Amino acid sequence: MDPHAAFVKRFGDLVALLRVDPGNDAAQDLALTASAAAVADHAIVVESGFDHGPVSEDLTLAGRLRARQVDLLRVSAGASPEELLRVARALSHDATPVPSTRAVRVEMVPNVVPGGLALVGAGAESTSPRGESDRRSWRDRRQWRPEPWRQVERRKPEDRRVTGERRLRVLKHYEADVGRLRDRVTRAVAAASWLEALDAGHALFCHAARIPAAERRSFMIGARRYLPRRALDEFIDLALRDLAEQARVADVLRWSGLDGADAMVEAVRASNAVGVRQFLHGVLGAMPDAYPSVLPLLSSPKLHEVKHAAAILGQMGRPEAIPALKQQLTHADPGVRRAVLLALADFPDLETGDAFGRTLTHPSAATRAAAAEAIGRAHATAMAMPLVTALGVERDAVAWSAMVGALGLLASAEACAALAAVALARRRLMGGGYSTGRRLEAVRALASVAAPCREPALERVAREGDESVRRAAAAALARGARVAR
Numbered sequence: 001m002d003p004h005a006a007f008v009k010r011f012g013d014l015v016a017l018l019r020v021d022p023g024n025d026a027a028q029d030l031a032l033t034a035s036a037a038a039v040a041d042h043a044i045v046v047e048s049g050f051d052h053g054p055v056s057e058d059l060t061l062a063g064r065l066r067a068r069q070v071d072l073l074r075v076s077a078g079a080s081p082e083e084l085l086r087v088a089r090a091l092s093h094d095a096t097p098v099p100s101t102r103a104v105r106v107e108m109v110p111n112v113v114p115g116g117l118a119l120v121g122a123g124a125e126s127t128s129p130r131g132e133s134d135r136r137s138w139r140d141r142r143q144w145r146p147e148p149w150r151q152v153e154r155r156k157p158e159d160r161r162v163t164g165e166r167r168l169r170v171l172k173h174y175e176a177d178v179g180r181l182r183d184r185v186t187r188a189v190a191a192a193s194w195l196e197a198l199d200a201g202h203a204l205f206c207h208a209a210r211i212p213a214a215e216r217r218s219f220m221i222g223a224r225r226y227l228p229r230r231a232l233d234e235f236i237d238l239a240l241r242d243l244a245e246q247a248r249v250a251d252v253l254r255w256s257g258l259d260g261a262d263a264m265v266e267a268v269r270a271s272n273a274v275g276v277r278q279f280l281h282g283v284l285g286a287m288p289d290a291y292p293s294v295l296p297l298l299s300s301p302k303l304h305e306v307k308h309a310a311a312i313l314g315q316m317g318r319p320e321a322i323p324a325l326k327q328q329l330t331h332a333d334p335g336v337r338r339a340v341l342l343a344l345a346d347f348p349d350l351e352t353g354d355a356f357g358r359t360l361t362h363p364s365a366a367t368r369a370a371a372a373e374a375i376g377r378a379h380a381t382a383m384a385m386p387l388v389t390a391l392g393v394e395r396d397a398v399a400w401s402a403m404v405g406a407l408g409l410l411a412s413a414e415a416c417a418a419l420a421a422v423a424l425a426r427r428r429l430m431g432g433g434y435s436t437g438r439r440l441e442a443v444r445a446l447a448s449v450a451a452p453c454r455e456p457a458l459e460r461v462a463r464e465g466d467e468s469v470r471r472a473a474a475a476a477l478a479r480g481a482r483v484a485r
Helices: 003-020 025-038 061-067 081-092 115-121 159-164 168-190 194-210 213-224 229-241 243-255 258-270 274-285 288-299 303-316 319-330 334-344 349-359 365-378 381-393 397-410 413-424 436-447 454-464 467-484
Strands: 044-047 070-075 104-108
Touching (some): 003 025, 003 044, 003 061, 025 081, 044 061, 061 070, 061 081, 070 081, 081 104, 168 194, 194 213, 194 229, 194 243, 229 243, 229 258, 229 274, 243 274, 258 274, 258 288, 258 303, 288 319, 303 334, 319 334, 334 365, 365 381, 365 397, 381 397, 381 413, 397 436, 413 467, 436 454, 436 467, 454 467
Antiparallel strands (some): 070 104
């Protein structure tokens, strides 16, 4: 049986049993076990269909969802039986609040018609006096976007009337525009004209900026209903084929909420191509709300899915992902450990320094090299001395080079001093020191340092080093002098 149909049937049986036969523990256990098995490897979305069916004493899952005013039930892959049972008990009652858990998310029925727009349609006068509440806050004066506005907020002159101050006559025009766009989206999806659907859908979601803030979330939930999962999948395929459409597709996917997140996660799981990684990782990384959809991939038995999850969670930068990422540093695959370390580089080094320190002494040379790469990428200057210590005992050439490169990226006084010491440590007959090739590599790393400590360290190497090292340091100083001029 299809996992979706199996879950709807068995979870619906569980809700019905809890409602009409609460003492039948054996049947409830069977229904709960079957429900958990149906979502073990698949994310499930169940629509109540409140706009298609009446609210009645219907013991089907859809009927109970409508009775409790639930619009959508989203169950992530791997949802635990405890979470499923908790939601099922609430659905079986008439008054108990229906909770959302980490893996089972509940969306209640929204008021999909914004109150301000309904007032206009009812014949309100467009000459109503303007009050303080008619003006938008500074957050609303630009085109609506899911990410916070980081730059200086300024109003343009043409923004003041159309997208700035709230006027009833303008809202009336918006209502008509939204109706036309909804019709366009519906016709385009029915005709499988995906470019037209994308154009109309993007324009529809752009109208969210013009909806009063109090009704905007309801408007967005209602607008998402016009873009089914099939349309979102086609938009992803369109973006991967046509780079020019990626910006608009990214907007629609971010605005489509968890439906878009689930569609992108499935596309990521199905492909390991570079284009898929770059596009979908970027979109999911800019969607903090997609965290519940991405996190289960981190525990996947498939290596490429774990790597995808690590990269996306790193871009999201949500602190609650750090413990889950650190747990994967014990993974058997060195590629997974490298992906996790590079993801941790996107978090503050105060929270990841312990992980970097442990992996600098890992038995795998590839993991030690990845730890050094992550330290350099994170500019974790607090790790300079542990990096110097690891460099002194490192025997693998690749890991040693990664540690030297990381010291160059740290650009701290300790890093410059360590690189100068390596460049001056000639190999001795009794052991110790470094070969000429490695000392020249340290000079090159020192020459790349973007910090004031660079010139004094190079001058010291040019004075005290042997001939080849002196020449390399002098050449680096000369290049720096030419650039300064």
